[in-house]
Amino acid sequence: MTDERNAAQYAAAIAEARQRLIGFAEGCSEEDWSISPLDGDPRSVGVVVDHVAHAYEYIGDWLRQILAGQVIEVSSDIVDRFNADHAKQAEQLGQPTRAQAIDHLNRSGDAIISLIAGLDKAQLDADEGRVRLFAQISIRHADNHRADIEAALGHPA
DSSP states (O other): OOOOOOHHHHHHHHHHHHHHHHHHHHHSOHHHHHSOOSTTOOOOHHHHHHHHHHHHHHHHHHHHHHHTTOOOOOOHHHHHHHHHHHHHHHHHHOOOOHHHHHHHHHHHHHHHHHHHHTOOHHHHTHHHHHHHHHHHHHHHHHHHHHHHHHHHHTOOO
């Protein structure tokens, strides 16, 4: 079954997933914010939350390039490099505060939500459906990280 949501529905779903992550971040204890609860992932909760905001930025860049008719290359290696660069930057600059991460989520989330909300069906289907796929990823990404962290911390889902 294909996902045939329209742009407004995608934008609303991204906003809802982002808000669930923000709600989690706001309720996270200071101790939990600073630990690395995910097996095999050295990033703290704060860095992972900020990572979602960072991902909204690079996904938004890809969307703008596709919509401008450019051919883009996206692979797991490219995503892994972006994520490693973000983690390294966080290591060098220090973990983002809760306020910084939430502000970043709001700014980058607003930008991608606005971008997607303004698309028509042909634009969503651009590049063999990649725009639609990136909208879906933008929803799942926030929810998946939140759910993984909640489970690792023993918080109810």
